[in-house]
Amino acid sequence: MRTLEQTTQEVLDLAAKHFQLPAGSLAPGDDFFKKLGIDSLQTLEMLSRLENHFGIELPDYEVQGVSDFKTLAERIQSRL
Amino acid sequence: MLDLSKYQSIGEALRDALDQYANEVCLIEADREREKERLTYRDFKERAHPLAKALQDAGFTAGSRASIIMTNQSKWLISAYAVFFTGGVLVPLDYKLTPDEQWQLLKHSSATVLITEYPIWRQLSASPGRAAATNVQTVLITEAPANADLAGAKRWEEFRGTGDPVFVVRKRADTACIVYSSGTGGRPKGCMMTHENYLEQCVALTSIYPFWPGVRYLSILPTNHAIDFMVGFFGPFTCGAAVVHLRTLRPEYVREAFSKYKITYVSLVPLVLKNLQKGLQARFDALPPGKRNIFDALIGLNKLLTKSRPRLGISRLLLKQVHEAFGGELRAVIVGGAFSEPQTLQFFYDLGIPVANGYGLTEAGTAITVNDLKPFRADTVGKPLPGMEVCILNPAADGVGEVAVRSKTVMAGYLNEPELTAETIVDGWLMTGDLGRFDGAGHLQLTGRKKNMIVTEEGKNIYPEDIETVFESLPVKEFCVFAANYIWPKRSMTGEKLVLTLHLEPGQEYSEEISQDINARNHRLINYKRIHGVVLLDEDFPRTASLKIKRNVLAERLAKLDSSTAILPL
Numbered sequence: 001m002r003t004l005e006q007t008t009q010e011v012l013d014l015a016a017k018h019f020q021l022p023a024g025s026l027a028p029g030d031d032f033f034k035k036l037g038i039d040s041l042q043t044l045e046m047l048s049r050l051e052n053h054f055g056i057e058l059p060d061y062e063v064q065g066v067s068d069f070k071t072l073a074e075r076i077q078s079r080l
Numbered sequence: 081m082l083d084l085s086k087y088q089s090i091g092e093a094l095r096d097a098l099d100q101y102a103n104e105v106c107l108i109e110a111d112r113e114r115e116k117e118r119l120t121y122r123d124f125k126e127r128a129h130p131l132a133k134a135l136q137d138a139g140f141t142a143g144s145r146a147s148i149i150m151t152n153q154s155k156w157l158i159s160a161y162a163v164f165f166t167g168g169v170l171v172p173l174d175y176k177l178t179p180d181e182q183w184q185l186l187k188h189s190s191a192t193v194l195i196t197e198y199p200i201w202r203q204l205s206a207s208p209g210r211a212a213a214t215n216v217q218t219v220l221i222t223e224a225p226a227n228a229d230l231a232g233a234k235r236w237e238e239f240r241g242t243g244d245p246v247f248v249v250r251k252r253a254d255t256a257c258i259v260y261s262s263g264t265g266g267r268p269k270g271c272m273m274t275h276e277n278y279l280e281q282c283v284a285l286t287s288i289y290p291f292w293p294g295v296r297y298l299s300i301l302p303t304n305h306a307i308d309f310m311v312g313f314f315g316p317f318t319c320g321a322a323v324v325h326l327r328t329l330r331p332e333y334v335r336e337a338f339s340k341y342k343i344t345y346v347s348l349v350p351l352v353l354k355n356l357q358k359g360l361q362a363r364f365d366a367l368p369p370g371k372r373n374i375f376d377a378l379i380g381l382n383k384l385l386t387k388s389r390p391r392l393g394i395s396r397l398l399l400k401q402v403h404e405a406f407g408g409e410l411r412a413v414i415v416g417g418a419f420s421e422p423q424t425l426q427f428f429y430d431l432g433i434p435v436a437n438g439y440g441l442t443e444a445g446t447a448i449t450v451n452d453l454k455p456f457r458a459d460t461v462g463k464p465l466p467g468m469e470v471c472i473l474n475p476a477a478d479g480v481g482e483v484a485v486r487s488k489t490v491m492a493g494y495l496n497e498p499e500l501t502a503e504t505i506v507d508g509w510l511m512t513g514d515l516g517r518f519d520g521a522g523h524l525q526l527t528g529r530k531k532n533m534i535v536t537e538e539g540k541n542i543y544p545e546d547i548e549t550v551f552e553s554l555p556v557k558e559f560c561v562f563a564a565n566y567i568w569p570k571r572s573m574t575g576e577k578l579v580l581t582l583h584l585e586p587g588q589e590y591s592e593e594i595s596q597d598i599n600a601r602n603h604r605l606i607n608y609k610r611i612h613g614v615v616l617l618d619e620d621f622p623r624t625a626s627l628k629i630k631r632n633v634l635a636e637r638l639a640k641l642d643s644s645t646a647i648l649p650l
Contacts, residue, residue, distance in 0.1 A: 033607040040538060040607070041331065041355050048330050057112070060151065060328055061199040064176065067607060 002080060008073035011050060015069065018049050028070040054080060081291070081319040084283050089250040089275040091164030093318050098125040098161075101320035104293045107154045108341060111327040117154050121320070124158060132162040133241025135193065138218060142167035142248050145258070146193035147186055147216075149173045149200055152299050152325045155222050155236065157313055159195045167248025168193075170257045171270075172304035175200055176606070183209030188268045189258050189495065192217045195236065198224040205231035252276035258495055259306060261442040261541060270495035277445040280488040282315050284465040288452055289345065289412060289436060291319035296409075298324045298337055298346040301539070306446040307347050307416045331355075338407040347414040350424070351537035353435070357427050360402070383430050388455050395432020402431050412436045416447070417539020419526065419573030422458035429456050438462050439526060444510055445489030449524045460523035461516075470524065471509070472517055479517035480527050484509040526573050532566040532631060534576035536608045544578060547609050550601045556594065557583045558621050560629050561611060567635045568643040577612040579647055581638060583621060590616060590648070599650055613647035 002010070012026045019036050026035060032043065043063075050072075051058055056079045066072050082100065087093040102122040109117040119127070140146065146163045148170065150156045163170050171189040173182055175197075182204060186194060194216050196204065201221045204210065219233035250256070256275045260268060289311075291297070299312035316323055324341045326333055337343065348356075367375060378398045385394050392411060396403045403410070413428065414436045425435045438450035439461035448470060451462035464470045468487045475481035490510045493501035504511055513531030516524050533543045544561035551559055560581045565572070567579075580598065584590060595614075602610045615638060622633040638646075 031603055031607075034603075039351060039355075041352060044330050048332060059199070061197070065178070065606065067603070 002077070004073060004077050007054075007077045007080070008070060010053065011069050011073045011076065014050060014053055015046060018046055026069060028068070028073070030069055031067050032069060032072075033067055050076060056080065081286060084279045084318060087279060088252050089164065089254070090256050090278050090314060091161070091167070091247070091250065093279065094161050094164060094314075095247060097121065097317050097320065098128075101293060104320045105322045106317065106320075107157065107323055107325065108296075109154045109325045109327065110333075110337065110341075112330075112333055113336070116327070119154060121317075124154075124161070127154075128158045128161045128165065129245055130240035130242070131159065131236075132165045132245035133243060134239045135162060135166050135168070135241075136245050137241045138193075140166050140168055140193060142250065143169060143254075144193070145169045145171055145189055145191040146195060147171035147173055147189060147191040148304070149175050149182055149194065149196040149204075150222070150303075151175055151197065151327065152303050152308070152312075153327060154325060155195075156303050157317075157323070159220075159236075160313065162245075163193075164256070165245060165247055167250055169255050172257065172259060172309065174260075174302060174304050176302070178606075179203045179207035180209040183207060183213045185260055185268060185270075186216055187213040189260075189270060190215050194219045195222075196220070197222050198228060201231065201233055205233070250275055252279065253492075255492065257309075259304070259309075259442050267497070267500070267545070268495075269497070269500070271442050272492040272495055273442075273445060274492050277489045277491060278310070278314055280467060281310060281445040281447070282318060284467050284489070285310065285447060285450070286315055286319065287466055288450060289414070291316045291321040291345075293320035295319070295321035295344040296324055296341055297321060298326075298334075298341070298343045300326070300329060300334065300352070301347050301349065301417065305417065305539070306440070306442045307414070310446045311345065311347055311414060335405075338410065339404070340407075342407045342409040344409050344411050345414060346410070347416060349417040349537065349539035350415060350420040351418075351539075353413065353415050353420060353428070354424050354537070357424050360431075361427075379430055382432050386429070386432060386456075390429075390432070390434045390453050390456065392432065399432055403433075406433065412453075414438075416440065418535045418537055421574060425458040429458065439514075439524060441510075441512055443491050443504065444485050444487070444512070445491065448483075448485050448487075448512075457521075457523055460519065460525050462524065463522050464524070473511075475517065480515055481517070482530055483512045483514045483516045483524070483526075485512060486510070527571045528569055528573065529563070529565055529576075532563050532635070534563045534565070534578060535573070536576070537574070538608055540608050542578065542609050547578070547605055547611075550604050551580065551598070554582075554594075554597065554601070555585075556588070557585045558629075559583070560621060560631065560634060562615075562631070562635060562638070564613075564643065564647065567615075567638045578610070579613045579615050580611045581615045581617055581634070583617050583619065590614070595650070602650065611650070613649050615641070615646050616648070617641075 008028050062075050098121045106121045106124050107119040146168050171191045198221050220236040221233045222236040252275050255272045257273045258270045297316050301308040382398045412434045428435045438447045440447040449462040449464050471484050472481040473484050486509045515528045516526040548561050564577045564579050622630040
């Protein structure tokens with residue numbers, strides 16, 4: 001079982017890879033809309049990647065209103 | 081299609097539709113790759129009537145108000161029908177608002193019944209806003225897990241009366257829905273939409289974009305939104321068509337739905353349409369040069385053959401692969417909620433996929449103008465729909481003025497706001513606050529906004545007053561949020577931004593600390609409501625006798641600044 005720290009790190013690594021950013025350029029508290037300059041649709045694409053990686057399903061309502069990596073990682077962790 | 085001129089209310093028309101089209105499929109609900117539900121009109125009635133009876137048994141009667149806060153799904157429409165059948169007034173609310181915002185609107189609407197989903201109720205029931213909305217007496221929640229804490233709510237699935245409910249007659253002039261067009265922070269704008277508004281709008285829209293049994297409409301825009309309520313519920317139901325709901329709006333499942341369910345119509349906001357364009361363009365660009373040349377030639381031929389009107393058969397033949405990716409049955413994409421860029425509209429039309437762009441406001445009963453495709457025009461928002469009188473007030477030399485509308489689809493007014501209603505509807509004409517002009521062919525072209533608001537590409541209307549509370553107690557002398565276009569008008573309906581105007585204390589500097597404070601507060605807002613820059617003004621804001629900021633006067637003062645240097649990015 002992953003720890004929350006591990007999950008958070010994997011979320012950051014995957015997001016950086018998905019949006020072609022250097023590894024380590026994202027931080028848990030970053031607002032992904034602002035930091036990545038993405039819209040709600042691109043966020044949904046990122047979520048699909050994360051679901052495949054962690055082998056879980058994240059219902060749309062679970063990520064409603066979430067805009068930082070830390071909270072996103074917590075929501076993922078609760079479904080692992 | 082039902083002859084809607086014979087009907088007095090939404091409930092009456094839907095009641096007859098359920099019987100007339102009993103054996104047709106009306107709803108398909110899918111969750112990712114799984115189909116969860118497929119209902120005929122008969123099944124729909126069998127689900128809705130026990131709910132209507134239970135509502136009646138609980139004292140719900142003519143004029144009672146019930147709110148729905150749900151994502152798009154079959155239970156949304158079943159619940160709405162039960163409300164209309166019992167003579168109630170529906171208050172559809174946006175499930176994306178914060179719990180506090182939802183409670184504020186629930187209180188404002190005086191709804192006595194709330195129908196929502198368990199995950200939404202989890203947030204709502206824990207929100208402090210609940211204490212103030214004592215008007216909400218009954219809460220029904222769907223899909224609650226077996227051992228869930230219902231926090232005073234009842235299970236929707238178990239809220240069933242026995243025996244037949246009694247149909248409650250309503251008049252055309254009675255309020256059918258209270259639809260909030262804005263106002264979560266300041267002054268809620270609850271548009272009172274009458275039964276006549278919906279009946280007339282449905283007749284007008286289906287005269288250009290008809291539904292019939294076998295048509296499948298993919299419902300993606302939230303059903304609380306005026307567009308989806310009309311073309312994703314009332315319109316298709318009165319014509320015996322089917323509505324497809326997806327519980328997950330991930331792009332890959334939306335793409336799959338087109339071919340899996342052979343979609344005929346879909347409504348999208350400009351952001352999604354642009355994203356689709358980007359995806360398709362990338363695929364076209366990746367074609368080997370030989371294939372690309374052939375493909376370009378086929379597009380050229382299609383453009384030539386569809387110049388005067390769409391020819392779906394020919395387009396589907398010429399550009400088979402593109403059309404198959406959309407299921408092969410797509411007749412039109414309805415785009416609304418915000419302004420679409422002409423080149424995006426043209427891109428799809430050139431592929432043989434007509435985009436029904438138009439212009440509308442909740443206050444006007446959804447659509448005012450729509451592109452009738454005779455011929456397709458990407459540079460306008462189309463011609464007024466049948467029954468719509470549209471005029472340009474006080475036009476300037478170039479013909480541009482405020483767009484005003486008069487029709488049977490215009491709302492009765494704003495709930496509890498007689499003054500605001502009187503400012504908005506003058507001698508029967510709805511003042512839209514949008515600027516535009518008519519061209520020689522009778523098409524409306526929008527050129528900008530007169531009102532202090534923005535519309536995002538996701539179709540969200542944002543009023544500056546609604547987000548100001550987040551900046552309260554900011555350590556500055558005074559502040560005010562504006563739509564940048566309201567201060568510095570430009571001939572554009574896209575790329576609109578909000579700015580925060582600050583008047584600092586004497587001797588105070590715009591420090592890194594203030595900037596960080598603004599950023600932190602800004603992030604408490606949902607992403608599309610955030611401000612994009614700060615404007616400093618070193619003078620007292622003009623105020624009324626009751627100390628309210630005179631926004632129009634302040635905007636005039638700010639307009640003297642150079643926008644290219646005055647807006648400090650965050």
